Structures are given as structure tokens and as C-alpha cells.
Amino acid sequence: MASKTKLLLLSTVCMAFYSCFLRTQSLPETSLVTHLPGYNGTFPSKHYAGYVTLDEKKLYYYFVVSERSPSKDPVVLWLNGGPGCSSFDGFIYEHGPFNFEKGKTPNKMPTLHLNPYSWTKVSSIIYLDSPAGVGLSYSDNSSDYVTGDIKTATDSHAFLLKWFELYPEFVSNPFYIVGESYAGVYVPTLAYEVAQGVDAGLKPILNLKGYIVGNGVTDEEFDGNALVPFVHGMGLISDDLYTEVISECNGNYYNPTSETCESKLNKVDEVIRGLNIYDILEPCYHNTNPIKMKTGDTKLPPSFRKLGETERPMPVRKRMFGRAWPLAAPVRDGIVPTWPELLDVGSVPCTDDEVADIWLNNEEVRKAIHAEKTTVSGPWVLCTSRIKFTHDAGSMVKYHKNLTSRGYRALIFSGDHDMCVPFTGSEAWTKSVGYKTVDMWRSWFVNGQVAGYTQGYENNLTFLTIKGAGHTVPEYKPREALEFYTRWLEGKKM
Template sequence: MVPLIYCSLFVLLLLHPISEGAPEEALITQLPGFNGTFPSKHYSGFVTIDESKGKNLFYYFVLSEGNPTKDPLVLWLNGGPGCSSFDGFVYEHGPFNFQAGRKPGSQPQLLLNPYSWSKVSSIIYLDSPAGVGFSYSNDHNDYTTGDLKTASDTHTFLLKWFQKYPEFLTNPFYITGESYAGVYVPTLAFEVANGIKAGVKPMINFKGYIVGNGVTDKEFDGNALVPFAHGMGLISDDLFQEVSAACQGNYWNSSNEICEDKLKKVDEDISDLNIYDILEPCYHSPEIRSITSGSIRLPSSFRQLGETKRPLAVRKRMFGRAWPLRASVRDGYVPTWPQLLGSNSVPCTDDEVATTWLNDEKVRSAIHAQQKNVSGDWELCTGNINFHHDAGSMIKYHKNLTAQGYRALIFSGDHDMCVPFTGSQAWTRSLGYKVIDEWRAWTFGGQVAGYTQGYEQNLTFLTIKGAGHTVPEYKPQEALAFYTRWLAGQSI
């Protein structure tokens, strides 16, 4: 006969299997600005990836609101480079909708987000690399880094994180991100896949990855804007024919003077549009358009960004998303947005909600972040790192990973002019895989929500109709819909 005490323990483990391995000191019990019950458990803290240097990466972990023992586990990465993944947490698909305080600088209020991606998956929001968000190192030489080192460090983070949370090792694991995470995601996925082949422990149950409006390849990205502008009716047929003839399809690094002259006309025609969503209105008031002193080397469209009627409007911001028009990411040093602007005073940005909340000492204490005297102020996108693009084109990574059988979803908000869908559509087609699901509409709520094309090797390309650069921010319901279907292996 089994003693009653062991029977009781067994029942408790069945009822609460997730909490057994998770570190209790990482449990979040309350959040300033939120007056309610968490829909699932939240954990946060640091993983030290280099003891000798005190190199620490910060994570915020949201358990699935469904069945966390079986639902997919997802890592989310924002881009920049240099941008915190709290960007996704606060403004895109985190568990809360943030509402600005009644007075400037006052505490934001948090409400539950009905379209959080934690409805169907557990999510790790990671600040990476060190020097970004709450992540830091005691050796500031670590803030000089690049694609390959970031991927290696994040792989180390994952291995150590799973040692803290071993109960999630059997969950299907996916790597996701947007914008410059179009580089972070495939390079990390490659590291993880190689670790699995080498038998590195703990063994991660890696299944695939998702990239949204992602930086990928200098030629495909750099050549995407002109066809996009023409297809969207932003430039005339005559100008399109002239620039096509002059540039011969090479819009990103032409040394042809006539080509450059035509490209200037293209830039002039689109300069007053909202680069992150051409459907959104732009701010034209003198206060918002005022430019601070400093060397501003960006198109005027970056200074006139749009708004929506959502409770927390889509941000009027240019900071940390991707690159100026046609300036695709090339090998070598990659300037962060503060470095690009030549000034710490960023014009026309509004990240007050996230900045106010995450720099509140009570919030930092509640989520187990270091105080400001250790890791400094939280910034959405930092200029503290010196970052180098040293992984080259991502196409070879995508080819390698999909050839190994890993699932891949490449999605694009179809009205983003920053990383236009035309480039993503072109490079996915360039992989040469056979089309097994011909271009068709996908629907949500009985309406066309975008278009998709499926390839062999589990590769899917998807557009979201009417969405901008940060798809879940513009189209939260549709984003949750395609995310849910894809994770479940269903047809989108």
C-alpha cells in the first residue's frame, strides 16, 4: 500500500507539474499598473552566460494560457540591432494591453490582451545581445559584438535556461522575431540545429522558426522598394520605366549617375509617407515635426509616422526598426539608431509608455531586473553596443535549415515600406523549392486577411493585408490567427 503522503504528493504534481522545475525566485507575483489575476504564471530574471565577465541576459517568460505542459515554447527576439524584446511584449503580442497614464510620465495601466500570443504558446521575451534592454555585462568590451557572437551567446542562454526550466524540454520549441531579427532568428536556429546534431545537452526539441518583415539579404532587401512603390501606386508608370531602364534592376548600390538621379525622384515621391505603414496617416504638426540639433541622415518619411484609433495607438516612431530607404544591411559595422541619428535626442518618437513603466524602480523590482545603478536606464533601442553584420546573407541559412526539415514561416505586413514584402517574396521564391500550395487568399472572420504561398520543405510565405512593419501591433487578431494555425500545423 502506498503511504498517503506520497499519494498526496503525486496528486499535487499532477495538478501543478509546471511549477516543479521552475525557479520560484523567478516567479512574478504582481506588476505595478495591473490590478487583476494573471491568466498564467510569469517568470523573469537573468541567465549568466559568462561567469568570468558577469555577462547576463535578461528574460521575461510567460506561460501559455492553454496547456503549458504541451503547448509550443517560443523565443521572441526584436531587432534593431540594439532593441529590447519588451518592444514585442509591450506593443505587439504580450499578455497585456498598456494604457498611457493620465498625466505625462505617470504610471501606465495594464489590461489583459485578448490577442496575446500566450493564448496558445509559452513565450520567452529575451533582451539580446548584452547591453540591450536589461541585459548587461560587467565587462563593457562585451558590447562589441555581431551576428555570429550574438547567435552563440543566445544558444548558450537557451541551454542554461532549459537547465532552469527542464520541464519544457519536451515542448515543441520555435524561434521567432521581426525586422533585424531576420538575422538573429536564422543564425540562432543554425546554432541550435548544429548543437542538436552534435548531441549537446540539454537536447532542445527544436521544430522551426518564424520571421516577420525580416532583414535577409542586401540585394533582395535593397531592390525591394522600387517595385513595391510602383505596385502600390506610389510612383508613376513613367518613373518606374525610367528608373528600371537606368538602374537595370539594381537599386541598392548602383554607381550609375542617371540611376541615382531617378532614385532621388522615387524618394521624393514617397518621402511624406509613413514608412512603416503607408496606409497610416502622418503627423504634420510643427511640434512633432521639429528636428533637434544633430546630424540627421534619414529620409523625411522617418520623421512623419502614423497613428491608429487603438487604445494605445500605433507608435509615431522611427527608432530601431530597420534601415533608411534602400539602405540594405551590408557586411561590417552596423550603426544603431542613436548612432545613425548622430544624437541621443531622437525626434518624433513616442515610446513613453514602455520607457516610463520599465524605468519605474517598483516595476524593475517586480520583474527581478537590476536597478539603474547596475544596468542603467532601460531604453527601447540602445546606442551602447557596437554591432557588426558578419553572417552575410541569410539565404544560405534558410536553405540549410529548411533542407534539414525545420519548419519556416516568413510573414510580411504588405503595407510596410521599411522591409517591403516584395523582397521577402522574392528571396523565398529564390530558394528554388517546388510550390505545393499555390498563391491564394487566407481568411479570418470570413474576410481576406492576406495571401500565402506554400513550398516544399515546410516553407511558407504569408502576407497580412493592411499591416505595417510590426504586424501584431497593426493587426492583432489576424496575427494571432495565423500564428495559432501555423503552430498547430494547420493550413493557414
């Protein structure tokens, strides 16, 4: 009888284990993406997509397995900025496996072609829409749309723990967190959460090796003081005006303390108005009507707070508006308005995100990528106004110093013609960390040509510029972007 009881108990345990095993193994297969509307070829690697549920939050991911060696290549989490912008921005317009060709007639489905410079050539990438309310992610509880830096980091960490439970074969792969623009906040805060989890022994233990930030907002003072030296160095303002600004502002441009200083800074704004803030080399697309900037109860930089509701022409680059907040102003503690909130309009103005909009709001596409219908998760927009976001993590410099001092590798890269988050700020704050320089400022090359400049510090902190690139580097310089990304992931010298 005892023997039968043991046998029954053993059988029950085995069945439970087997059921759990099946669930773990089969769920990714049910998330397998087998086709994509607009693409007729064979996928170069496996694609998976779906939702990870955190209480009432449904966080959407699209996972592309590496085209090279999935069992060995790094797994990378990609995050776009905003806050409030979808990571499909990176998937569709920057470094995803496909290039999207706009249809020849309005509202026609775009055609997809393989991208020769996709970052999935050398790594597996998880494109995550975060926080809930962004992109295809949503919540059954609208209160979840009120969030901030810290909450977003803890939610994304919880997502990762669940995601790696679903895909246990990737737990041992080197893991990196990568993003751009406002992800200059997302990435280090999330990396810190993951590092804390590793130290605490949270299962599964993630094999975090480091992180990458591109043209990322970092620190109120460094970012705020970056614009004036940038525009002077690029020959956009005169020596006379530059000298006057230095004299009146004493190097403090982000928080002017005198009317004279503010007057000089207004002259700088007038001179550079009309340029494309995301890439000063690119054409600028103007709205035919002035855009009304409103302040309301939203905490805006001083220059905006004093405007009240003033009309001013707003130069933007097609589809680039809304990726960094706001204009060239530093991110400050408090509410961070999304672009639709900032401009009192229902969508990001002067943009051409037609390809992504048509594709991701097509119900056949949604079905193919295992996303909820628009009636459930809402329509996809590049940058949402659905969330209310608070910057509550302060300066990122302390996060970078904490992570790099603990042995995590960090690459900070900048397109050197971005005026929204100028390289001058990123160069200054990486130097301010106080590490010894181990690789003096020098050029780096692609195909025998100078591709940019780099400076390396101890504790594996690297600063890198990409010559001629704007705010979203892989979009402007795809070949060079894949090159530095590959070299850095492989631990090679630039």
C-alpha cells in the same frame, strides 16, 4: 567499516543530488512574478523573469507560460530587432499578455488590461533582451557591448541551454524561434546554432521544430531591390518615373552604378518622402526640426555616405523609429549603426514610447520583474546606442535553405504595407531558394474576410502576407496575427 564508508559515500552523493535538485526546482520559483504595478487582476498564467549569466554578461528574460496547455503548447523565444531594440517592444506593444493604457497625466503609471489577442493564449513565450547592452540586459565588462551577428547567435544559444536547465519541464515541448525586423538575421543565425547543437548532442537537447520571421531583413540584394517595385505597385510613384528607373538602373536599385540611375532613385525618394515608412497607411509624425544625418567612420549605405552631414526632414511613425535599420536601405556587411548613432542624438527621435519608458524605469516595476536597478543595468530605452554591432553573417538565404532542407519548418510573414522591409523583397527571396511550389498563391481568411495571401513551398517553407499591416504585424492586426500564428504552430493550413 566498508559498509559505513559506502553508506557515507551514498549519503554524500544523495545530498549533492538533492541539493542540485532543489536548486533546479526552486530557482524558477524565486523568479516567479507575483504582481505587476498597473495591473490589479489575476494573471491568466504563470510569469517568470530574471537573468541568465554568461561569464560577465547578464541576459534578461521575461517568460510567460501558455494560458492554454503549458505542458503541451510550444515554447517560443521572441526577439525584436534593431539591432539594439528591446524585446519588451513585442511584450508591451505587440503580442504580450497585456494591453498598456497610457496614464491620464504625464509620468503616471500606465494601466494594464488583458490582451485578448496575446500569443500567450496558445504558446509559452520567452521575451529575451539580446545582445548584452540591450533593454534590461547588461554586462560587467563593457567590451561585451562590441558584438555582431555570429556572437549574438552563440550567446543566445548559450542562454537557451542554461534557460532550459532552469526550466527542465519545458525541454520536451516543441520549441520555435520567432522575431521581426533585424531579427530576420537574429532568428536564422540562432536557429542554425541550435540545430548544430542538436546534431552534436549538446545537453539539454532542445526540441527545435522551426522558426518564424516577420518583415525581416534578409539579403542585401533582395531587400535593396524591393522598394522600387513596392512603391510603384502601391501607386506611390508614377508609371513614367517607374519606367525611367527601370531603364536607367536595369533592375539594380540597391547599388546604383551610374549617376543617371542614382538621380532617378533620388526622385523616387523625393516622391515618397513624408510617408510613414513603417506603414504607408498610417499618419506620419514629423519632427519640427530637420534631423542631421552623420556618417563619420560608420559604414552606411552609399546614399548616406555621400551626404556627409546633410539636413533632411525624416518622416517617422510614433514609436516605430529604430526597429529596422536604416530606412529602406539593405543591411550590408560591416558596422550597423543604431538609430541614436545614425542620427547623432541621445534617443530615438519623434517617438512615443512613453508607456514602456515609464513602466520599465520604475523601480517598483523593476523589483516586481526581478530586473536590476537602473544604477546597475542602466535605464531602459526602446533602442540602445550602448552596443557597437557588426553584420558579419552575410545573406540569410543560405541559412534558410540549410535549415529547411534539414526538416525545420519556416514561416516568413510580411505586413504588406511596410515600406521599410517591403514584402516584395521577402516574396522574391523565398522564391529564390528554389523549392517547388506546393500551395499556389492564394488568399487566406479570418472570420470570412480575406486577411492576406500565402504561397507554400516544399520543405515546409511558407510565405504569408497580412493585408493592411505594417512593419510590426501584431500591433497593426492583432486578431489576424494570432490567427495565422496559431494555425501555423498547430500545423494547420492557412
